[in-house]
Amino acid sequence: MACVFAACATVRPEGPEGTVQSCFPGLVGEPELDEWVATLRRHEARGWSEAACAEATSGLGRLEAEFGPRARSRAAVGLVAERCGRPDEAEGAYREALLWDPDACFPRVALALASMREGGEGPSGEGRDRAMAALAEAVRRDPTCTLALSHLAALQSQDPALHDEAIANLRRTLAFDADSAQARDQLAVIYLRQSAEAPERLQMAEVVCRQAYRVDPRHAPLFNTWALVAVARGDLSEAVAKLERAVELDPALYEAHMNLGQLTLSQRAYADAERAFTTARRLRPGSYDAAVGLGVALRALGRPAEAERVYREAIARSPERPEAYFDSAVLHHEHLEGTVAQLERAEALLGEFVARATESHRAAREATLRWCAPGARRCRPGRAQNIHDSLVALGERSEEERPPWTR
Template sequence: MRSITSLAAVAALLLAATGCGGGGGAGPSGPTAKDPTTGKAITNSKGEAVSVEAANKFKNAMDSMVQHDKAGDWNEASCRSTAELFLDAADEQGDKTFAEAIYNAGLAYQRCKNDAEAKKYFQQALQTNPKFHPARVQVALYNLADSGEKNIDKAIAEMRQAAVVDAQYKNVEALVHLALLYMKRGNNEPDSDGPNDFQRAKRYIQSALAVDDAFMPAFNQLAIYYLETAKQKAGRKSGKSVATNVSKQKKVDTQALELAALVCSQAIRKNPNYAPIHNTAGMIQVELANLNGAVQAFNTARKLDPTFYEAQMNYAAVNLQFRGFQQAEEAYRAALRMRPNDYDAHLGLALALRGQIDDSNFDKYVAAASAELDAAKKLAPERPETYYNEAILTQEYKAKSGGKAAEGALQSAKGLFGQFIQKAGASAEFADAVKRSKERMEEIDQIIAFNKQTEAERKAAEADLKTKEAEQEAAAGAEGEAGAEGATQ
């Protein structure tokens, strides 16, 4: 699940601390900070006054975070140092009451994907103030991820607590995450929020947009809602975030897709620099069979955010469909830099490399494609796709030498097709590939039989030739002897 957190929550907290540094009043550990615009005391999430020193330290920490965000230079050291600035602000406030500062320390660690430290401080912020809903959102997402995304009912309950009870519909991130979770679960049980999960999701997306009509994650989720609804109406499974070949799938209603596309276009007009909306637009174009438009949208998304895994994978997958093998290779490698142990990226890279094999790079690219398939097989030994594609590589390239020398490679390919059929089982997803595999196995048997017959015929022809040569030599010798006898007489 791609997180939509971080920047929006930080912006809200930054506004709460803007202008920190004014004096006056008795605070928890010194003078109370005041907002220079209103003259009112700056308070934390519990409504407690924040001291001038704590507010100043918080502002310095925010300045550091914003600076690193703009520079895009987050690393382990900058994450730690920024987090420590926020924790210094919390310590300055004293009595562990500054939930915002502790929460932002977690956000700082999240910037460099130090999830263990991030989760620790999100939990601490929630313990500091159980009604601090931004922290509850983050903890709920981490707990869901830790469960392998199985404890979705618990995650929905926690997100609803954050969005509805604690935030009173004012936390747009919580509302959008709640909608996303409902769509992910997708059950049809009615409750007080609506007749089914998809209708509940729509309600909370609309609630988020009612609070903030420029909140891009809400626009993006609304577009995804219409896209997934269209798939459901067509009897298609929803939930895939990476583009697949839809040419053989049941087509979805074009009108519904155009509604999704309209939401994307409106959102892009509001903020053309938000990468996820371009990725969603690309997914819609894939469904509309506009692959050129899809490639452009995915490419825009990955250029805006080179760390956007789904955009890289989508760009690669669509390029594969019309033989853009070099572009696909580049994008799959970018995805693997983010997720080195990703099965789909290794498999996709193997296909992109196989598509580029020619006489000039034959040995190098066959070996490289084979290595990627080996990596994929180690990561997910039960996934059928690897065996099918390894069989193709073996039959069409490793057995290229032909004749007797190719028999071992052909037998290996036949065995791999057999393994694919066994692992694919009765899955409808692989039905066509299973049929093709059986045909290829028969083809391999015919090739081997033909090669053996040809070899036998060759040997028979060689033996016949030797016999004829021997007979000719014998006949020539007899003629020579007869000539010699005649001369003697």
């Protein structure tokens, strides 16, 4: 189950991208501010270290002391605070920016995304609905706010019923900013998602990726999306090459590391998968999916103790999810010594998996629970029956003592 290539498209509505230029269009060209704006852009590109946070914070303080606060400078204070892990300070600065200019694009987008983080994260989460409403309001106040349009489209793209609206908003974005590689990338993601039911959309996704490449050949998320298009075309070698280019351009691109891990796992390149999932976990220590992927790679590399530790961490983090129970059951069933205790542990873990499996896990659940009558022909016992039969053969139970959850 864990070897299925579950693609991660790079639609990341959790934080504004390209924010410095969006935040400071009116300041660029003012000689006394050019050096400071360049410094902020440098930190945005290279990452926000403790030293970078201190430099930007003090620089903004001097800026506002000399020229007075304004909407864009307050928004910049919010940006720095957000990047430096001070969300309450960031929200306060964004709200102050709107007092100076209620129609300001960037602070409205930032507050919209903050409202999403406060609520649910799924397709129907309250936070997502709040964010979409706030982004729509930002567009109403400033129809040229491409930052709001692109983030609104990113959220809409997660719901197939809203794909047409997302495409319309991305086209509006491109009408105002024809050089937006991010908008073209998101458009390709939507076409890729639609290609499952409309195969001709796959070619459209490929065309849009090529257009985005001509606009910005160093836009890392594009290569992640392009890799998924290659997977859909069945060209796995090209997909690996595109993902490697994505992480070369942006080593912090979590989705690309995850996709690289899943793809190399499916190709049985387990050492490569281990590296990719390890990096993904470093980028997002709380990632359940990265932990499960790493566990599968470690298991295949013959390092069961490490795999078990990672599975335990995943289960402790998200006990309601079924995947780690299944993969840990496989570990105890197939990759250890086959003792009675290990078989019983594998069986218990399978029971936990079955109890939590959803519709998306139906195939794995059915394969687990398949039970063949004695002497049945053309019937392949499922994993639960295989474990049961092993325990019967070891004299630990009778044939009739199968677990209730298998009936």
